[in-house]
Amino acid sequence: MSMLAALAQAYDRLPDAPPFGYSAEKIGFCVVLNADGSVADVVDLRDTDKKRSAKIVMVPQAKKRTVGIDPNVLWDKTAYVLGVTGGTGKRTAEEHARFRDQHLEWLAGSDDEGLTALARFLESWTPDRFVAPLWPEEMRDQNVVFRLVSGFEFLHERPAAKALWARIAAEGASEPQICLLTGASGPVARLHPSIKGVWGAQSSGASLVSFNLDAFTSYNHEQGDNAPVSEAAAFAYTTALNRFLSDPKHRLQIGDASTVFWADCADMDTAAEAEDIFAAMFGRDTTNDDGVNTAKVREQLVQIREGRRLAEIMPKLDEGVRFFVLGLAPNAARLSVRFWWEGSFGTLAANYQRFIDDTALDPAPRTGWPPLWRYLIELAVQGKRENVPPLIAGEWMRAILSGTRYPLTLLSATLMRIRADGEVNALRAAILKSVLIRNLSWEVPVALDSANTNRGYVLGRLFAVYEEVQRAALGGSVNATIKDKFYGAASASPQKVFRTLDSGAQNHFSKLRKLSPGRAVNLEKLIGSITELMDPGADPIPATLSSAEQALFGIGYYHQRSDFFRKHDDKSPEVTE
Template identity: 60%
Template sequence: MTLLSSLNRIGERMEQRGALPTGGFSSEKISCCISLNADGSVAGLHDLRDVSKKKPVPRVMGVPQAVKRTAGVKPNFLWDKTSYVLGVTAGNGKRLAQEHEAFVDRHLTALAGSNDIGLHALLLFLQNWRPEHYEALGWPEELKDQNVVFALEDERHRLFLHDRPAAKALWARLAADDSGESAICLVTGERAPVARLHPSIKGVWGAQSSGASLVSFNLDAFTSYGHEQGANAPVSEAVAARYTAVLNAFLARDSGHRVQIGDASTVFWADASDAELAEQAESVFGSFLSSVDEDKQSRAVGDILEKVRQGERIATFNPALSDKVRFYVLGLAPNAARLSVRFYLEDTFGALIDHYQRFLDDIRVEPGPRQKVPQLWQYLRETAALGKEENISPLLAGNWMRSILTGTPYPQTLFATVLMRIRADGEINALRVGILKALLLRNFNRQNEEVPVAFDPDNDNKGYLLGRLFAVYERVQSAALGDKLNSTIRDKYYGAASAQPRRVFPALAKGAVPHLSRLGKDSPGYRVNLEKDIGEIMGRMSPGADPFPVTLSSAEQALFALGYYHQRFFKKSDTEQKDAAS
C-alpha cells in the first residue's frame, strides 16, 4: 500500500469514529468566538483557548477547509484570523484593508439571499462592522491575529455558525462550484475533481509555521504534457483533504502518534479490524521511541514492553497483536516550503518489533547506561559535536531508524562519526560503545564471541586487548597521582593509541614503571592487582610477535573502545578482589 493510500484509509476510519472532520472540513486552531444577535449586532467576544497551562492553547475544531495561501489574498469561509474577519492586526498590516475587503466581499456574495437566521446575522454584521469598533468595544490585544469563528448568542455553547445545517449545505455547494477538472484519482482509482493545490501540513519540526506541502509542482520542469500543478499527479480533493488532515492530527503536540528523531518528525499509526488492538500497538511502539511516564501506561502495555525488552518474541505471547496489526512509520523532514520523506515503512507489527528487539540485542553492553532503556535520540546525541541535537547529521537519524525497523545494516557513516567523536572529546560511555558494538555485529559480521556484551577476560582480539591494557595504564596513573592530575593519558593519548598503538604504548609502559613503584609504597596490594592485570593481558598477546601493531583497522578501533570500556568499568566481586590481593 502506498503512503497516500494508507493515510487515506486510516483517515476514513478516523472520520467514521469522529476523530477527524468530514469531507470539506479541516481541523484548525481557533482562539475566539464572536457571538451575534439575530439583527447582526455584537453580543460579545469569547476566548475559547485553554488557559489552564502556562501558555493559552487554542481549541482545535473542524471548520470549512482552509484555503491554500501563497502570495495572494484568499479568505476562508465563515472563519479566519482577525486581519481578514475584522480588519485588525497587531502588526503593520500592509495588506490589512485588502484582506478584510476580500473576506467581506466573499461572504456578502455567498450569504446573499440566505434564509438561515445565523447566516443572515453574519451578513448584517459584516455590512455594519468597522475595524475601529474593535478598540471601542474594549476587546483584548492578545486576541488580535488569532482565528475567529461565529455563533448566535443563544446557541454559542452548543453550535457555531459553520456547524449549522444551512452553513454546511452552502459550503458544499460553494466547494462543488470551485472544484477543478475531474480525472482518475491515483489513490482511489475513481473519477473525481482533482485538487489543484494540496492543503498545507503543519507541525513538522523546522518547516514553515504556515505549513508545507508533501505533493506540489512549482516549476515547469516538474510538469508533464502541459498539465498544471496538481493535475500532474491527480489526487482527488477529498483524498488530498483527508491525508493532510490525518498528518496534521498525528503531527500535533501530544497526539501520541509522533516522536522527533534528529531532524525527522516521525509519525506512526496502526491499522487493524480491532480498534483496541491498533491502539495498543501504537502505545507500545510510542513507548519504545519516546520517554513515557510508566504510571500513565496501562498494565497491558507495560507487560508487553517488559516482555519484549526481556527478549520474548511478541508472536509467542500475543499472536493477534503480532500478526493482525499492520503498522506504518513515516519520517518527514523540512525542505523549504516542502517536505522530504526521510523514510516510510510498513509491515506487520510483529515484524517491526522483532527487528527492534534485534537492535536492542545488538546495542546492549554491560555495565549498561544509567537510564534503563535509553531513547534513540539519546544515542544520536552522542554523535553530535558538543552533544547538541542541532548538530546531529540530518541524514543520519532517518537512515538509522530505517535500518533498525527493517533489520538491514546500519548506516556506515554512524561508525566513522562515533569513532571521530571519541577521538575528539575522549568520552567513552555505554551509549557510544553500544553503537560501535551494534555496528561490529551487523555491518562487519563479527561474531558474538569476538564482540562480547560484558567483560570477557578470554577474548584474544588484539584491539580488545589493547583497549583493556590502555584502561589499566590509566588506572595506574590515576591511582599513583590521584587529585594531582590535570589530564589523564586518555585525554592526551587515546586517539593515537587506538589508531597507531606502536607510537604510544611503549611510552605508556615506560611511564607506568614509576607510578607502580610509588604505589608499592602506598598501596602494595593494589599494585599487585594492577601488575597482574598487565601481565594477564600481555600474556594473551600473540607469542613471538610485536604486541603493539603499527595500525588498527576501524573495526579493531571499535573493539579497542569496547575493551577499554569493559576493563575500565568492570567491577570484580569481593571474593575475586581478596583472591587477587592474596
Template identity: 50%
Template sequence: MSILQALDGYYHRLDQRGEVTAPGWSPEKFGWCIVLAPDGTVVDVENLHDLSGKKPRVKLCTVPAAVKRTVGIAPNFLWDKTAYVLGRTAGSGKRTADEHDAFRTLHLDALEGEDDEGLVALRAFLTNWTPERFDQAPFMEDMLDANVMFRLKGERRYLHERPAARALVARRAGAAGDEGRVICLITGETGPPARLHPTIKGVEGAQSSGAALVSFNLDAFTSLDKEQGENAPTSQAAAFRYGAALNHLLTRDGPNRLRRPVGDATVIFWADAREASAAKLADSFFAKVLDADVTDEAEAALISDQLKQIAKGKPLKTVRPDIAEGTRFHVLGLSPNAARLSVRFWLSDEFEHFANALAQHHADLSLEPAPLGWGAAPSVSRLLVRTTAAQGDFKNIPPLLAGEVMRAVLTGTSYPQSLLSAAIMRLRAGDSAATGWHAAVIRAVLNRQRRHSTVLQEREIPVGLDRQHDNTGYQLGRLFAVYEMAQRAALGNVNATIRDRYFGAASATPAGVFPLIVRGGQNHLSKVRKEKPGWAALIERELEEINSHFKPGPGGIWPRSLRLADQGEFAIGYYHQRATKLTNEKGDALSADIADSETEGTDA
C-alpha cells in the same frame, strides 16, 4: 502500498470511529469569537483561550476547511485571521485592505438571499464594518493576527455550526467539484481533481502555517504543460482524506508520533487493524519500545523481558497474544524543506517484522554492565544524542545519519558505517568512553556488519569482558583501562587522566602513544606497590595477562595504526575492562569505581 494509499485507508477507519472531520471541514486553532446581535452589531468578544495552565492555550475547533494559500489572497469561509475578517493586523499591513475586501466580497455574495438569523447577522456585520471600529471596545490588540469566528448572542453554538451554515458549506463544496473529473492515483476512482493538495501541520521545523507533502510550484516539476495538481491526478476527496489523516497523526503529544524528532525527522506510525482496540495495542507497544526511556522500573523490566524473548526467537503472538497476528504497520518520517515536506523514510510491513527488528536492535546494543543511565530500551534519539551529537544537543544530530539509523533499526539491516565513524569521532573529540554509550553503539554496528557479511570472517564482539577475544584493538583498549586504573590508584583524583590526554591517539596510532603510557604506568605502579601492595599485585597480574596477547612484529609490539573497526574494538575493550572488578584469592577487589571517584556525565 504507497504513503497516500495507506493514509487514505487510515482515514476511513478514523471516520468510522468519529475521530476525524468530515470532508469540507478541518480543525483549526482559535483564540477569539465575535458575538453578534441579530442586526449585525458587535455585542462582545469572547476569549476562547484555555487559561488553566501557566500560558493561555488556543482552542481547537472544527470549522469549514481552510483554503490552501500560496502567494495569493484567499479568504476562508465563516472564519479567518483578523487581517481578513476585520482588516487589521499587527504587521506592516501592505495588503490587509485587499485581504479584508476579499473576505467581505466572498461573504456578501455567498450569504445573499439567506434567511437564517445567524447568517443574516454576519452579512449585516460585514456590510457596516470599518477597520477603524477595532480601536474601540470590546476589541483588543491581543486579537491581532489570531483566528476569529462568530457566534449569535444568546446561543452557545458557533455560527458555522448552525444547520443553514452547514448546508451552505456543503453546497459550496459541491460547486467547487464541478471542474471536470480525473482518475485518482490513490483510489482508482474518478472525481474532481485537487489542484492544490492539503496543508500539513505539526512537523517539527516546518512552517507553523503548514507545509505541502505534494506540490508542483516550478516548471521543473511539471510535464506536458500540466499545472500543479494535474501532474499527479488526485481527487479532491482523496486529497482531503489523506491530509486529514496525516494531520490527525501529527497532533502534538498524540499517541501516534514520537515525542522527539529523530534528527530532523518527525516520526509517526499507525497500525491497520479491523478493531480500534487491536490497533491501539500495536501502536502502544511500538511507541514504548521505540520511544521508551521508561522511568517506571516495573514497566521497564517488562519491556526489557519482552524484547529479550522476541530476540531469542519467540513469536510475537506468544509474547503479546493481545496484538492481532498479521497486523499491518506503517512508519513515516517527515523532514521540513522550506514550504514543503521531505519523506525521510517510509516503511510498511507486518507488525511482527518491526517487533523482531526492534528486539534485535536492542539485543545488538547489549553490554554488561549496562551503560550509565541506559534504562530498558533507549530511544534512537537519545542513543544518537549521546554518541553522535556535539555538545550533547539534539539539534546537532546529523539528520541524514539519523534517518539511515532509524531505517536500519526498523528493518534489521546493517547500521550505516557513518554511525561507527561518528561515534569514534565523538570519542576523539572528548566524549567519555567510560559511560558505555559509544561502546554499545560501536558493538552493535560491528556485530551486525559481521553477521550480514559474506566476506568478513571475524567473530562477534562479546557482551561483557572476554579475556580470550583476540583482537588487537580490543586488547589495547583493555591495556589502556588498566594503566588508567594504575594512575587512579596511585594519584587518586587528578584534573586530567590518561584517558583525557591520550584516548583518541592511543586508539588510532598505538605505537606513538603506548610507550609513553607504559613508562608513566610503571611510575604509578611503583607508588602503588609501596602504599597499596594488594592493588599493585592485581594490576600487574592483569597487565601480564593482557600483554600475552601481543606478538612482536617487524615494527615492534604496538601497531603503527588501527583501522576504524579496530578503533571501535579499542573503545569496547576499554569499557569492558574498566567496568570489571579485579579480585585475588583473598577476595581483595579493585575496580575503576574503587580507584576512580569522578562522576561521569549525566544522562542527556
C-alpha cells in the same frame, strides 16, 4: 500499499475525523451578532490556563495561502475578518476588503437569519471601531468565528452555511479523473492541504506533495494534474497525518525526523496496545509512570527485550496487526520523507529484538537500556537534541525497522564523538558493537573477554589498565588523565603513544608499590597477561588501526575499565560507582 494510500485509509479509522471539506483549527474569539448585524458581544474562547490556548473548532477547510490573498469561508484571522492586526499590516486593508467583498457575493440572496446578519455586519464594519473594552487587544491576529445572539451554534454550523460551503467548494472543482490512491473517479486536488506540526518546518504548514515549477510540468499538466489525487483522498491523507502529528500517542521525535506511527487492526484496543508498545520501544519513557496500562506495557516490553517471541506473549499482535511508521523532516517549504515502513507488528518486534541483541553489553547502563533517542544524544555535540546528525537518525531508524545494515556513518560519528570528549560509556560502546555485528558480521564480546586477541580490543584493554595504574598511584589529584590526553591518538595511531604510556606507567608503579604493593603486583600481572595476547610475529603495537579496530578498541577499553569498578571475590573491594 503506498504511504499516501495508507494514510488515506487511516483517515477512515479516526474516531472523530472531520468530515470532508472541514478542518480542526485553533479559534480564539467568537463575535456574537444581533439579527441586524450589530455586535452584541465578543466572547473569548481560549482556555483559562496560563497558556490561554485557543479552542479547537471544526470549520470549513482552511485555504492554502502562500503569497496570495484568499479568505477562508465564514471564519479567518482578524486581519481578514476585521481589518486589524498586531503587526505592520502592509496588506491588512486589502485582505479585509477581499474577505468582505467575497462574503457579500457569497451571501447575496441568502434568507438565513445568521448569514444575513453576517452580511449586514460586513457592510457596516470599519476597522476604527476596534476599541476596548468590547474589542480586547489580545484578540489581534487570533482566528475568529461568528454566531447569532439567539443561538448557540456557530454560523458555519448552520444548515444554510453548510450548503453554502458545499456550493463554494464545488465551484472550483476540476474535471474528474481516476485517483491514484483510491482508484475512484473524482475532482483532482490542484493543491494538497498543508502538513502542520513537523519539527523545524514552517509553523503555517508545509507541503508533502507539490508541483510549482516548470520542471514539474509534463504533457501540459500543471500542479496536481501531474499526479492526480482526488480532493477527497488528498483531504483524507492530510487530515490523518495532521492528526497523528498533533497527537503525542502517535508521534515521536527521532533526531530531526518527526515520526508518526499507527496500527491497522479490526480491534481498536489491540491496535492501541501495539501503538503503546512501539512508543515504549523507541521513545516514550515508562520508568516513571505507575499507571496500570503503562505498567502492563513496561512488562510486555521487558519480555520482548529478553528475546521472547511475540507469538508467545501477545499472539493477537503477532500477525493480526498491520503497522506503519513514517518519518518526516523539513526541507525548505516542503517535507522530505526520512523513512517509511509497513509490515506486520510481529516482524517489527523481531527486528527490534535483533537491534537489542546487537546493542547488548555487559555491564549495562545503571538505569537500564534506554529508547533510541537516548542513543542519538550520544552522537550530538554538547549532548543537545538539536545537534543530532540529521541523516544518521533517519537511516538508523530505517535500518532497525527493516532489519537491514546500519549506516556506516553511525560508526564514524560515534568514534568522532569519543575522540572529541574522551567519553566511552555503555551507550557509545553498544553503538560500536552493533555496527560491527550488523555490518561486518564480526564476533564482538558482550562482556570482558580475556582471551580475545583482536589487536584493537587488546590495545583498548591495555589502555584502560594504564589509566587504572595512574589512578591508583595518583588518586583523584590528576587534572587530566591519560584518557583525556591520549585516547584519540592511542585508538587511531597507537604506535605513537603506547611506548610513552608504558614509560609513564613504570613511573606510576614505583609510587604504587609503596602505597599498595598488592595492587601493584595485580596490575603488573594483568598487563603481562594482556601483552601475551599480542601477535609475536609482527609489531605488537601497529602504526594505525582501522575504523572497525578503533571501535573494538573502545569496546575493549569499556569492558576492562568497567571491570575495575566491580567487586571480585578474589580481591579486596575496589572503587565502586
